[in-house]
Amino acid sequence: MHDFEGEHCSSRLLRVQSTTTPAFIRRKDPGFGENSLLVQRCRSFKDEPFLFSTSYVPDSLAGRLTRRNLTRHVVLSALDAAGIRPSSAEEITTAVTADAFTARHLEVEFASALLCVHRLVRDAADRSIEHQSHLFRPDRSPLRARIAIERSGGGLRWSPFKSLGIPAAL
Numbered sequence: 001m002h003d004f005e006g007e008h009c010s011s012r013l014l015r016v017q018s019t020t021t022p023a024f025i026r027r028k029d030p031g032f033g034e035n036s037l038l039v040q041r042c043r044s045f046k047d048e049p050f051l052f053s054t055s056y057v058p059d060s061l062a063g064r065l066t067r068r069n070l071t072r073h074v075v076l077s078a079l080d081a082a083g084i085r086p087s088s089a090e091e092i093t094t095a096v097t098a099d100a101f102t103a104r105h106l107e108v109e110f111a112s113a114l115l116c117v118h119r120l121v122r123d124a125a126d127r128s129i130e131h132q133s134h135l136f137r138p139d140r141s142p143l144r145a146r147i148a149i150e151r152s153g154g155g156l157r158w159s160p161f162k163s164l165g166i167p168a169a170l
Contacts, residue, residue: 008046013071014105015040018062025056028120029128036131037062039075042105049106050140052114056131075130076121087124093117096135106137115141 021036036056043051055075057065064082065075076086097111106114115136123129148159 009043010047011041011043011074013039013041013067016067016070018059019056021056021058025120025131028131032056032128032131033058033060035059037065039065039070041074045140048140050137052102052106052135054133054135058128061129075132079129084129085123086121086129088126089119089121091117091119098135102135106135108137113138115143 016037016039018035019038021032021034025032025036026034036059039055039057041053042049043053053074057075057079061079061082061084064084065078069078069081073081080086094116096114096116098106098108098114100110102114103110103112106112108114115138117132117134117136119130119132119134120128121130121132149156150159
């Protein structure tokens with residue numbers, strides 16, 4: 001199992017630009033806003049790309065982020081440093097196929113299967129502060145989880161999800 005942190009891990013900022021907020025985000029949260037800041041980056045481990053991330057930040061918060069700060073920090077850390085405190089997130093994991101831009105940066109074939117994690121991050125007042133989409137190469141990004149098996153009157157069952165206290169470092 002790789003530790004995707006430290007001296008062997010690098011992150012490259014690819015794009016920072018104002019854009020129209022995608023419809024799927026506005027459907028999930030109409031208050032996100034019509035326009036947002038798009039931030040895309042690629043993470044590598046030992047010079048092999050494993051993660052392509054796309055973040056949208058509501059236009060009302062985008063002015064607090066600078067390209068220089070986004071070069072050095074992931075969006076969530078940059079927001080936190082700007083005084084915008086993340087508090088919770090909703091997460092959906094699925095699979096998607098790589099578009100041409102993502103395929104080029106992840107060094108995979110067009111339409112290759114990628115693991116996709118979407119997160120809608122909110123502050124303590126339940127306002128959306130970032131929508132993240134992380135696309136992982138499945139061959140370079142194994143997932144690991146600890147799951148308890150409980151005995152009940154009906155036999156064995158998986159326990160409800162419990163946090164392992166593992167920090168998110170995407």
